[in-house]
Structures are given as structure tokens and as C-alpha cells.
Amino acid sequence: MPLIPEGRRPARRRPRDRGASIPEYVGILSLIAAVCASLFVLGMPGRTGGAVCRALQKIHMVDGCDGAGPGGALPQDPDEPRTACTKGMESKYLEETVTIPTRVLDARTNSRNTLQLVQKVGADGKTTWEIADFTWGEGAIATPDVTMGIVKFGVWGGGQFTNGKVYSFTDEKKARDFYRDLVKHRIGNTAKFVVRTNPITGGLSWLAGKVPKVGKKYEEWIGASEPDQRPSAEYHEGGPTGGFKGEVDxxxxxxxxxxxxxxxxxxxxxxxxxxxxxxxxxxxxxxxxxxxxxxxxxxxxxxxxxxxxxxxxxxxxxxxxxxxxxxxxxxxxxxxxxxxxxxxxxxxxxxxxxxxxxxxxxxxxxxxxxxxxxxxxxxxxxxxxxxxxxxxxxxxxxxxxxxxxxxxxxxxxxxxxxxxxxxxxxxxxxPQDLQAIDAYGRTADDAALDRYFDGGGGRxxxxxxxxxxxxxxxxxxxxxxxxxxxxxxxxxxxxxxxxxxxxxxxxxxxxxxxxxxxxxx
Incomplete structure (x- = not known):
């Protein structure tokens, strides 16, 4: 878990109010009563009333406001997450595994290409679509299947690396058309997919795509060529992996x-x-x-x-x-x-x-x-x-x-x-969240971090x-x-x-x- 980089901590701001003492609470209620009475007597316009309502909502004294702003837009709850939420997702993948026996252990290779069409709603309420295109390659050592009575099993372990790109759209039809074409191009043919992605043959396939004059045509044929649209994001990841497989007869x-x-x-x-x-x-x-x-x-x-x-x-x-x-x-x-x-x-x-x-x-x-x-x-x-x-x-x-x-x-x-x-x-x-981050960086105590959230910290x-x-x-x-x-x-x-x-x-x-x-x- 990355710790906080030195010298990059933001200036501390006044923490959000999590509560008030009894005298403060009585004072707030008195102020609200006075404001409401003046609005009732003077008949102030709805725009002013909306502004007051928005102010009260920020301190959790009301839940909603009618006519709170132009077009009736409601202010955002301070406890609502600020990040985009994923409303729906469709995914397709093709995966292959080749196991090559040796004298003692087996060599195991695996690759997968996954495509995801994701619908998101941003903090501004606008809907967008993202298409993720990522491929992983995996190399491992596996045991031959071992039979013990009615149980047959084997284990394996190794490492994997993943490359991925993300493409963003504001139009649903364009996003779905792009997704459909990418599925056909990337994972439409199992034989081509194996040659292109398997760790054993993938390097040779990559070199073939760099051959002058014929390389681009080869990449289009094998499914390795990139779309004309520029990606909006990219990611790389890797690490150890392992597993087991068996059967009880x-x-x-x-x-x-x-x-x-x-x-x-x-x-x-x-x-x-x-x-x-x-x-x-x-x-x-x-x-x-x-x-x-x-x-x-x-x-x-x-x-x-x-x-x-x-x-x-x-x-x-x-x-x-x-x-x-x-x-x-x-x-x-x-x-x-x-x-x-x-x-x-x-x-x-x-x-x-x-x-x-x-x-x-x-x-x-x-x-x-x-x-x-x-x-x-x-x-x-x-x-x-x-x-x-x-x-x-x-x-x-x-x-x-x-x-x-x-x-x-x-x-x-x-x-x-x-x-x-x-x-x-x-x-x-x-500042309160920052203290929790500091504490987590020192202790890596997940239970303490969860208690902080359950007590109202963070979002x-x-x-x-x-x-x-x-x-x-x-x-x-x-x-x-x-x-x-x-x-x-x-x-x-x-x-x-x-x-x-x-x-x-x-x-x-x-x-x-x-x-x-x-x-x-």
C-alpha cells in the first residue's frame, strides 16, 4: 500500500462538522426559526428561499429543497461519493492454457484477452461509456496430476503481466459499435488469439508485426493492430499467481x-x-x-x-x-x-x-x-x-x-x-481523513480503518x-x-x-x- 509521499501533503482545512453541542444546537434552531419567520412575514422570493435551503442542507438540517436552483437542480449531499459510479457492464473474454510436460514438472502458459463495455454516471450526473481492452500473459510451473484414491489433483505457480487501454465515449451507439468491432478483431478467432497472446508465441508474433511493408497487414490479420481512436487511459500490472485443479471420482x-x-x-x-x-x-x-x-x-x-x-x-x-x-x-x-x-x-x-x-x-x-x-x-x-x-x-x-x-x-x-x-x-x-491515512500507513490495520469508516469518516x-x-x-x-x-x-x-x-x-x-x-x- 503506497504511503503518503513526503512533502506532498495538502494544506490542512477545517474539518467537516460531525456534530454540535447542546448549546450550539439550540442556537442553530433559534437562528433557523428567526430566518423562517422573516421569510414568512416579508414574503421573500423563492430564489432567496432556495439559497437558505441549500445552506441548511449543507449542515444536515433539511433533506431536500424545492426550487433550489436553476432548473430545480439539487445541491450534492456532502456525504455522497464524488467519484463516478458504474451503472452497468458487459464483458467478453477468450482464454487459453497450454501445458508442456517435462521430466519432473510441467511448464504452464496462459493468456487472456478481456473486453469490457462500462456505463458510468459522473459526479456531474452525466452518463459516459468506457471500453477497456486488456490482455494478460502468464507463465508458471505445474505439477503433473497426482492421484490419491478417488482424488486427482495438481497445483501450479508463477507470474503474470497485464497491459490495458481504455477508450471513452459520450454516445452510446458509438460505444457499442466500437465494442462490437473490437470483440470481432481481438477475440474472434481462437487460433489467431493463441498465436498472438501466448507467452511462447507472442514475442514472435510481435516481431512479425514490425517487419517493414507486411508488418501492418499482419497485425490487422492477427488482431494486434490498435484502433484509430486514441485511448483515454492506460494501465499496467503484474505479480505472482498460483492455483490448483482436481476432481473427486x-x-x-x-x-x-x-x-x-x-x-x-x-x-x-x-x-x-x-x-x-x-x-x-x-x-x-x-x-x-x-x-x-x-x-x-x-x-x-x-x-x-x-x-x-x-x-x-x-x-x-x-x-x-x-x-x-x-x-x-x-x-x-x-x-x-x-x-x-x-x-x-x-x-x-x-x-x-x-x-x-x-x-x-x-x-x-x-x-x-x-x-x-x-x-x-x-x-x-x-x-x-x-x-x-x-x-x-x-x-x-x-x-x-x-x-x-x-x-x-x-x-x-x-x-x-x-x-x-x-x-x-x-x-x-x-484533515480527519488525512489522519486516518497516516495511521493506516504506519500500522496497515484494516480493522481500524474499517472502524473509522463505520464511525462516519470518509465516504x-x-x-x-x-x-x-x-x-x-x-x-x-x-x-x-x-x-x-x-x-x-x-x-x-x-x-x-x-x-x-x-x-x-x-x-x-x-x-x-x-x-x-x-x-x-
Whole structure:
């Protein structure tokens, strides 16, 4: 967590009033009574009354003012956050992993390209759109899968680095068109994506883009060329990462599980204002599922029951698909007839069917300074999401020339998911907040910092989103002569998510969490 740079602390200003003694409170009430009486007797114009109301609102004596200013605009609550709020977000990513076996450990490489379309409401109430385009590369060492009884698992660890750019728009249609074109360009083709982003081939791909005359055409073809529009912000981050993956084999059912985490140091620079934010994050995600292999169930059925089940299989699948449609209706997911048939075909081919649960969590500490290096604010952000997926997997296996190969294709649909983002911000221009920052810099005591916020210090906001979407995956692995082939494991995954804001609140001392109307719009 960055500490306060020496010699950059702003001049101390008079702290905001957090309360008043009984004599002061009586005096304030007397003053209010006198002002209200004079306005009533003299019949002062509404503009004067609005000015008085605004003054009273600043000291928390009234909640709102009618006709408070030109156009009826209301003054901003001093406890309301000053930063922009995220009203909605849509994201798509493509990720690939290649594992190469060695004598003892495996070399693991991973890359991902993520694109996000974000709708924001600024402190001035105006809506803007941002498109984030970022790619990470990851290199790690992994253990081969180890089997202990019914459990098979492996672990890995390494490091990752991310580059990202942000593009800003004030027109929604232009933003969505830009986002759609960028998705097609960046992650439209899996093979091109792997060559361009994987740490093993990415360097060679980058060099190919620098070849005179043909380099630009190659970059356009491979998806590496940059948009004509200049970015409004850029960021770089990196740090250690690690994880695990395994499966519990219960015979007729399997329990797959995996998890991974990151420790990240990064910087984001606003190319328009010159503001720079340095941040540190702890991120992690874990998931576990229950998959029932229906082919195993099918084999143990008596012959007569199996024939009757076969006769009614089509009807049973139609009923299952109807239930799926019912569960995902109203979540911006529509299954076309073609998609229904594909799912039914997958179940017939290899009936692995079940549910998956995932949890994502992150805590980020950020320090922002202006273009001259003067500190502005410090923010602690917590991001938490739970997801329940409906999952269908299809497996295919074969043998040739003494070698074995296996391919797994899968699809997941979000049945239920909610994401909560809580921001806690300290302002360097507020002496009380500055004292809290100093104390946190010395002690790194998160509990004390949280108590300061809960007691009315700083500013807090809480946003809740309903999340819909789906994921797809394709895994492949092989063996030759009892040993894994070179390039023994490949995995690719796609994800599409939409976050729709369902609740927005900020913390008001003495009242607790109140509705954040500006953010809800």
C-alpha cells in the first residue's frame, strides 16, 4: 500500500462538522426559526428561499429543497461519493492454457484477452461509456496430476503481466459499435488469439508485426493492430499467481474443483487529466461442481427399463430443455432452437450434466495523485461475486498408433449470480481523513480503518449487480507410449457476462445506508 509521499501533503482545512453541542444546537434552531419567520412575514422570493435551503442542507438540517436552483437542480449531499459510479457492464473474454510436460514438472502458459463495455454516471450526473481492452500473459510451473484414491489433483505457480487501454465515449451507439468491432478483431478467432497472446508465441508474433511493408497487414490479420481512436487511459500490472485443479471420482458422479489467486501491483494513468492511480490487489476465485455421468446410469438399468427409457428419451430431453428455459427466462438469455438441439445432442453423446458453484473475491487498495504528483484520495474496494451455473459437458476419446487422446467440450449458463462492490474513499483534503491515512500507513490495520469508516469518516458506497451470461470451454490432452505428448494439455475458455445495477447506496452518518439516486439515474 503506497504511503503518503513526503512533502506532498495538502494544506490542512477545517474539518467537516460531525456534530454540535447542546448549546450550539439550540442556537442553530433559534437562528433557523428567526430566518423562517422573516421569510414568512416579508414574503421573500423563492430564489432567496432556495439559497437558505441549500445552506441548511449543507449542515444536515433539511433533506431536500424545492426550487433550489436553476432548473430545480439539487445541491450534492456532502456525504455522497464524488467519484463516478458504474451503472452497468458487459464483458467478453477468450482464454487459453497450454501445458508442456517435462521430466519432473510441467511448464504452464496462459493468456487472456478481456473486453469490457462500462456505463458510468459522473459526479456531474452525466452518463459516459468506457471500453477497456486488456490482455494478460502468464507463465508458471505445474505439477503433473497426482492421484490419491478417488482424488486427482495438481497445483501450479508463477507470474503474470497485464497491459490495458481504455477508450471513452459520450454516445452510446458509438460505444457499442466500437465494442462490437473490437470483440470481432481481438477475440474472434481462437487460433489467431493463441498465436498472438501466448507467452511462447507472442514475442514472435510481435516481431512479425514490425517487419517493414507486411508488418501492418499482419497485425490487422492477427488482431494486434490498435484502433484509430486514441485511448483515454492506460494501465499496467503484474505479480505472482498460483492455483490448483482436481476432481473427486465418485463413480456415477464426479466433483470437479479448481481455484486460483493473484497478488497484483499496478498503475493506471488518465491520459486526459494526468491523474495516476497506483494500486495493490488481492484476488482469488474458486469453484466446485457436481457432474452426473448419465451414461453410467444408463448401463446399470435393466434391459426392459433401458428400452422404455430409450423410447421416452426424446420427450425427457424436451422436458429438461423446457425446465432450462424456465429457469433462465428474464435473464437476457434466449436459447434458439439450434442451441437447444446442440445441447440435446451433447447429452446424447456423453451425458455429463450438473451444477457448478463459483465464488470470486478481490480487495484493492488504490492511491490517486494529480498530474503534479499531489495526493488526491485513497480508496479501498471490495468486490465479491457468487455464481451458480447449469453445466453440460461432452467427452470424446480415441486411440491410434498406440496413442490416446481425449477432448472435452462444455457449456455453462448462469442460473443465479449477484456481485457486490463496496468502495471506501479517504480524501487527502480532509484533515480527519488525512489522519486516518497516516495511521493506516504506519500500522496497515484494516480493522481500524474499517472502524473509522463505520464511525462516519470518509465516504462509502455499495453497488449491487444482477449478473447473467454463459461460458464455454474446450479441453484436449493426449498420451503416447504411456507418456504424455509434447504440448500434452490444451484448454480454451470463453465467457460473456452482463452486470445490471439493481441497488446503489452510500453511507450517511447517523442514518446508515441511503439510496444513491445519482447512480440509479
Amino acid at each position: 465418485l463413480g456415477k458422479a464426479k466433483v470437479p474443483f479448481k481455484g486460483r489467486g493473484w497478488l497484483i501491483d499496478g498503475t493506471r494513468t488518465d491520459l486526459k487529466s494526468g491523474e495516476k492511480t497506483s494500486y495493490y490487489s488481492r484476488k482469488g476465485e474458486g469453484e466446485a461442481g457436481l457432474l452426473v455421468d448419465l451414461s453410467d446410469v444408463w448401463k446399470v438399468l435393466p434391459k426392459g427399463a433401458r428400452e422404455r427409457a430409450s423410447a421416452g428419451a426424446a420427450d425427457a430431453l424436451d422436458l429438461a430443455m423446457g425446465e432450462i428455459d424456465r429457469r433462465i427466462s428474464g435473464r437476457d438469455i434466449v436459447l434458439t432452437p439450434g442451441e437447444r438441439e446442440k445441447i440435446k445432442a451433447q447429452i446424447r453423446i456423453n451425458p455429463s450434466f450438473g451444477l457448478n458453484f463459483k465464488h470470486r473475491g478481490a480487495t484493492t487498495w488504490a492511491y490517486t495523485e494529480d498530474k503534479d504528483g499531489n495526493p488526491i484520495r485513497m480508496t479501498k474496494t471490495k468486490n465479491s461475486q457468487n455464481v451458480i451455473y447449469l453445466r453440460v459437458d461432452a467427452k470424446g476419446a480415441g486411440e491410434a498408433n498406440g496413442g490416446k487422446g481425449e477432448v472435452t467440450a462444455g457449456k455453462q449458463w448462469i442460473l443465479s449470480s449477484q456481485r457486490t462492490v463496496t468502495d471506501k474513499t479517504l480524501d487527502y483534503s480532509d 462509502m458506497s455499495r453497488l449491487t449487480y444482477d449478473v447473467t451470461g454463459d461460458t464455454g470451454k474446450l479441453d484436449g490432452k493426449g498420451q503416447s507410449g504411456g507418456k504424455r505428448k509434447f504440448g500434452g494439455f490444451f484448454e480454451s475458455a470463453r465467457e460473456h457476462e452482463k452486470n445490471a445495477l439493481t441497488a446503489a447506496e452510500y453511507y450517511k452518518p447517523g442514518q446508515g445506508w441511503v439510496k444513491w439516486n445519482r447512480c440509479l439515474g
